[in-house]
Amino acid sequence: MADISIKHLVKRFGKVEAVSDVSLQIADGEFLVLLGPSGCGKSTILRVVAGLEDADAGEIVIGGRLINFIDPVRRNVAMVFQNYALYPHMSVYKNIAFPLQIAKQSKEEVGLAVGRAAAMLGLENLLQRLPGELSGGQRQRVALARAIVRAPQAFLMDEPLSNLDAQLRIQTRLELIQLHQRLGITTIYVTHDQIEAMTMGDRIAVLSEGVLQQIGTPQEVYRRPANVFVATFLGAPPMNLIGGELEWVEFGWRFRGDNIDVPLSADVTSPPEDGNPADMRQVKLGLRPEHLRIGPPGETGGIAGQVQFLEPVGSDLFLTVEAAGTLLQVRTDPDSPLQPGENVSLLFDPWRAQVFGPDGQNLRRDTAPVESAAALAPAAAS
Amino acid sequence: MAVQAGGVAESDVLSQHAQEYASAARRHRAFGITKGLAAYATLSIFALIAIVPFLYLLSPSFRKSYELFSYPPKWIPSSLYTGNFGTILHQTSYPRWALNTLIFATSVTVITLIIDTLAGYAFARLRFPGRGVLFGLVLGTLMIPTAVLIAPLYIMISRLPGWTHSGINTYPGMILPMVCSPLGVFMMRQFISTLPEALVEAARLDGGSEWLIFRKIVLPLMKPAIVVLGIFTFMAQWVNFLWPLIITTTNDMKTLTVGVSSLQGQFVTNWGVISAAAVMTMAPVIVIFLMFQRWFVQASMAGALKQ
Amino acid sequence: MMSTVSAEKAWDELTLSEAEYRRAGARYRQRRSLRAYLFLLPYFIPFIAFLLVPALWSIWLSFNRGGILDPAKYVGLENWRSIASDTELTGAIQNTAVYAVEAILLVFTLAIVLALLLNRYRKGSNIFKLALYVPLLAPAVLVGLIWQFLTNFDFGFINLALDAMGFDRLNILGSGRLALLTIVLAEVWRGLGFWTLYFLASLQNVPEELLDAARVDGARGVQRFRRVTIPLLRPMLLFAVVIAIIANFQVFDTVYVLTQGGPYESTSTMVWFIWKRLFQFQETGQGYAAAVVLLAIILALTAISFRVLGARRKRRA
Ligand SMILES: Nc1ncnc2c1ncn2[C@@H]1O[C@H](COP(=O)(O)OP(=O)(O)OP(=O)(O)O)[C@@H](O)[C@H]1O
Numbered sequence A: 001m002a003d004i005s006i007k008h009l010v011k012r013f014g015k016v017e018a019v020s021d022v023s024l025q026i027a028d029g030e031f032l033v034l035l036g037p038s039g040c041g042k043s044t045i046l047r048v049v050a051g052l053e054d055a056d057a058g059e060i061v062i063g064g065r066l067i068n069f070i071d072p073v074r075r076n077v078a079m080v081f082q083n084y085a086l087y088p089h090m091s092v093y094k095n096i097a098f099p100l101q102i103a104k105q106s107k108e109e110v111g112l113a114v115g116r117a118a119a120m121l122g123l124e125n126l127l128q129r130l131p132g133e134l135s136g137g138q139r140q141r142v143a144l145a146r147a148i149v150r151a152p153q154a155f156l157m158d159e160p161l162s163n164l165d166a167q168l169r170i171q172t173r174l175e176l177i178q179l180h181q182r183l184g185i186t187t188i189y190v191t192h193d194q195i196e197a198m199t200m201g202d203r204i205a206v207l208s209e210g211v212l213q214q215i216g217t218p219q220e221v222y223r224r225p226a227n228v229f230v231a232t233f234l235g236a237p238p239m240n241l242i243g244g245e246l247e248w249v250e251f252g253w254r255f256r257g258d259n260i261d262v263p264l265s266a267d268v269t270s271p272p273e274d275g276n277p278a279d280m281r282q283v284k285l286g287l288r289p290e291h292l293r294i295g296p297p298g299e300t301g302g303i304a305g306q307v308q309f310l311e312p313v314g315s316d317l318f319l320t321v322e323a324a325g326t327l328l329q330v331r332t333d334p335d336s337p338l339q340p341g342e343n344v345s346l347l348f349d350p351w352r353a354q355v356f357g358p359d360g361q362n363l364r365r366d367t368a369p370v371e372s373a374a375a376l377a378p379a380a381a382s
Numbered sequence B: 001m002a003v004q005a006g007g008v009a010e011s012d013v014l015s016q017h018a019q020e021y022a023s024a025a026r027r028h029r030a031f032g033i034t035k036g037l038a039a040y041a042t043l044s045i046f047a048l049i050a051i052v053p054f055l056y057l058l059s060p061s062f063r064k065s066y067e068l069f070s071y072p073p074k075w076i077p078s079s080l081y082t083g084n085f086g087t088i089l090h091q092t093s094y095p096r097w098a099l100n101t102l103i104f105a106t107s108v109t110v111i112t113l114i115i116d117t118l119a120g121y122a123f124a125r126l127r128f129p130g131r132g133v134l135f136g137l138v139l140g141t142l143m144i145p146t147a148v149l150i151a152p153l154y155i156m157i158s159r160l161p162g163w164t165h166s167g168i169n170t171y172p173g174m175i176l177p178m179v180c181s182p183l184g185v186f187m188m189r190q191f192i193s194t195l196p197e198a199l200v201e202a203a204r205l206d207g208g209s210e211w212l213i214f215r216k217i218v219l220p221l222m223k224p225a226i227v228v229l230g231i232f233t234f235m236a237q238w239v240n241f242l243w244p245l246i247i248t249t250t251n252d253m254k255t256l257t258v259g260v261s262s263l264q265g266q267f268v269t270n271w272g273v274i275s276a277a278a279v280m281t282m283a284p285v286i287v288i289f290l291m292f293q294r295w296f297v298q299a300s301m302a303g304a305l306k307q
Numbered sequence C: 001m002m003s004t005v006s007a008e009k010a011w012d013e014l015t016l017s018e019a020e021y022r023r024a025g026a027r028y029r030q031r032r033s034l035r036a037y038l039f040l041l042p043y044f045i046p047f048i049a050f051l052l053v054p055a056l057w058s059i060w061l062s063f064n065r066g067g068i069l070d071p072a073k074y075v076g077l078e079n080w081r082s083i084a085s086d087t088e089l090t091g092a093i094q095n096t097a098v099y100a101v102e103a104i105l106l107v108f109t110l111a112i113v114l115a116l117l118l119n120r121y122r123k124g125s126n127i128f129k130l131a132l133y134v135p136l137l138a139p140a141v142l143v144g145l146i147w148q149f150l151t152n153f154d155f156g157f158i159n160l161a162l163d164a165m166g167f168d169r170l171n172i173l174g175s176g177r178l179a180l181l182t183i184v185l186a187e188v189w190r191g192l193g194f195w196t197l198y199f200l201a202s203l204q205n206v207p208e209e210l211l212d213a214a215r216v217d218g219a220r221g222v223q224r225f226r227r228v229t230i231p232l233l234r235p236m237l238l239f240a241v242v243i244a245i246i247a248n249f250q251v252f253d254t255v256y257v258l259t260q261g262g263p264y265e266s267t268s269t270m271v272w273f274i275w276k277r278l279f280q281f282q283e284t285g286q287g288y289a290a291a292v293v294l295l296a297i298i299l300a301l302t303a304i305s306f307r308v309l310g311a312r313r314k315r316r317a
């Protein structure tokens, strides 16, 4: 077991820069999730760590050892692939035993280790089958067993659940969390499913187009998104963004825009030195759908709007409200009697609002920029 | 069964529809059957065209030579005469030629399979500078006419500087120049490329050296391609004519094709003997072909030839 | 926490300097490449010795006189000049082209039709596949015998059939056009099984869902074949055309056993021409020069095939 640091990693494929100067510090035993849209370079980072691709620049250090120039074999990391990569001509037993047999362990040792891994994943009765005779979930568990059997320093998992159906995915997710708690092996887990990221990760690193956008605990990343990309990538439906300007009025910030004039808390950004700085003119106010409340029309401090559509999803009701010159998503009580066409005002707690500058970065002072070491240090290494 | 008036009319209409439907279906089926018959007839004709000439050749081998040119021609021999085969077995070096051919074709096949799968793996799954260039070079040599190579190869084998013996009339001299088929490497590379890359990568992380990955993961999965390339190579070498013709001068080193063609001089007019020899040349390949036929008919070539 | 602190310290500066990093990377990749070369070595030793060296050697010999039985003597462009004005070579090129066009068109048409039939009517298709394949197993000598038997003036099947139908007998191998046609038919007969199985395998690689989708979209049989199957088969077709060109421009065995280039050079193909210069006339230099010409022709045709058949694919991708 070991900590992993990725320092200023760059990886290019021809002209495409798949990973641009990404730095990550993963503590011993941490479960880090790499999250981002398709093609943002998640798999590439994982494959560079595993040694399946060469870095163009930057260093990978595992357990204090620089591994850039060490064969994949000797990096002592185990990888779980999206489509499992089980050896089709070997039985489940042989698949799991393969890494140990290569390491020339004695027959008894191999048998014991395979038995232990199989028991941990409930595969005892499937050992003689071929991978082709297993269900997707079972194959996934065999792949996991093969990964854990040789007690690697770190696990690398590339969307291991994406080929499973919804129910099995939830179940396997729980099993993976338990497995991690039991073994405590440092894990880098790639997904583009934000639910997986939020529920599994000690911390989440959000990537876009090869660039690290933010890293933090799931709560931090969700509540204090570092920029517009993170704000809209996380959450379903995503955070509402309203264009307008910030103004410092009597020891507090106000946000003004098309049909909107609301007070914000003083800490959305630092107070101006003198007068309003120029870059406060083109900002975006970010409000999550669940942080908006419906009030009667004309409420002070509210945003006037008109209900357009209702989307009941069982546990919640999603409203589309035309307000502040745009369409806003609101999450509300499914039993609400609202009808399309009704006039309402939208209320929110000022301290929940985020404001993003013209460059898309969150203006809040306590949202540490990505580059700082403080943000990169593991928050709560479990 | 009391049916009301309106009901009668309605059921009439219905049954009329049903009849129309049935006859349309019958027409459709009949059309289908006709098409099917035409298809099978076409296939049969071409199958016959492929096979019949052999039977045409087979029949003289079971006849005495004076029967051959009887008029009107008889396709089926009046009695089965096996003397031609006896002549081949006892008056020629057929057994020796067969042994030579077996040694030659088997050795070329085994060596080809080994070196082509190794190179195919490197081209498909390993990284090294010059991969594209070397592979292009291999494919480029596909275009070199065999006739061009024959003479320099003959010179090399017959008197390579430093060789104490000439390679003429030796097995190594016969076998080695035939082992590098560009098409084989191409086939193996294409086939390995179709195996999921993640398998090799997983094995790499599981701690396998490339050699071990090749042996334990890639090779077992390549069986269809290996069988197909093996049969292709074996059959091609079994009937190889030009090279054995040039590289053997003694009767004892001849292969079947060369030996049999020399019979044409020896038994000039005896078509019966010559066709018996031809039959005996082909028989072993046919047997092998039938033994491995399922690899061909299952279109497992698909995998091997896939782009 | 200790480890975190120490890792943090290492954070800002990388462990290796740029030069060290580059050197270590180069060494690492070198070792990996070395392993790959070890896999290639067993193939490339005979490849160089028995393919590359003879090929280059023949190019060298095209500028020489002699070289097989007697020592080579450099003569510059003499061989090239003499083949350039050799009408037999122009004839051979023409014969080869006519032969190749006819043979490839015929064998591809037949093979595609048979493959489509075999793909559609699968019951009992194994028998047909096996039967079609058998001619490929015949040694060239045997192919020669068979076609001599078939075309013989006195007792050949074709002439007996013509006789029976009341037509005049034909001296098939004795007339130029018919002799070349016989070569075409013999080679088509030989290769039909291979190409049928090749196209069948390609057809079976066309995903069933795509054809189903086309069927649902209302595409009829012929349309489906043209719009869905053919484009998907394009890469397979390209490969087939290239291989067929390479093989057919080297046609030799059949000529050797059936006609020996005759009558009056009307079935003299390029390789036959090369063969004669090399082993009959002792004009080895001319033979090698002609071989280089053949190589150039094949290269050019392959390039054209890639241009014509490969282009659409690129545009689509
Ligand atoms: N072998 C390769 N050759 C060329 N480009 C590549 C290669 N592998 C990845 N890329 C490119 O690098 C970028 C990052 O790819 P990567 O596979 O890391 O994305 P990803 O985040 O894992 O996406 P997904 O969620 O779809 O798996 C993409 O633009 C991709 O096209």
Ligand SMILES: [Mg+2]
Binding pocket: A042, A043, A044, A158
């Ligand atoms: Mg990926």
